[in-house]
Amino acid sequence: MTFTPARRLRTLDDVFLQIRDAILAGEIAEGGRLPNERDLAGRFEVGRPTVREALRSLEALGIVEIRPGRSGGAYAARPSEATLGSALSTLVSLQGANAQELAEFRLSFEADTAWWAARRADADDIAALELLVAETRRLLKQITDDWTPLTEADARWHEALARATKNRLRIGISLGLHEPRVRQAPALGDAHARYARTIPTALAKITRAVKAQDAEQARSAMLDHVAQWARVNPDVSDLATGG
Structure with missing residues (x-):
């Protein structure tokens, strides 16, 4: 692991990128401890606050884990799917993606996801899907x-x-996509209620297709499901299903 003095312009970015690249390249193994702040500051020729801020940014991305205590410090970590999800959710929120944009993206993404799930789902996956379908049916009766x-x-x-x-x-x-979808729902009022009543039936239909390994039927049923949300959403228009 070799670090070079940070460039004078945008030193924080340079420190961040050098540490990130060293971890992603395997120069610092997962679970490996990074040099302490003082050592890193010396190698980069920057102040410790700059190093500390870079490490916090890396921690937010799931690339570094900062542990407290006498045996604590910064450790290399492996980003998870949740890391990507959190970053995407934040991006959608900050950029203010509207209902139209979210619906257009979901239409193709969710349909392709259903297609691949029908090809790859195992028994545990099917059980999880069926359990959640049952939960939506129970919740619909209680609402x-x-x-x-x-x-x-x-x-x-x-x-x-x-x-x-x-x-x-x-x-x-x-x-x-979870947080933006849930956050937008209350603003739809009665329109969302009309869509929500269709959820258990739609999810059950897709689940049956996935269980039967019928990729095309799973894709078609998902297109209908997302399009149903679009039809009751006054902020979404011209959403062709491409079925």
């Missing part, structure tokens, strides 16, 4: 005026479907 629990269960089902694809990128992106 009075708060549709949030059902919306969250719907999002968890989509995350479980992504896990069935065995594709870490799809899992991460699905995790990132």
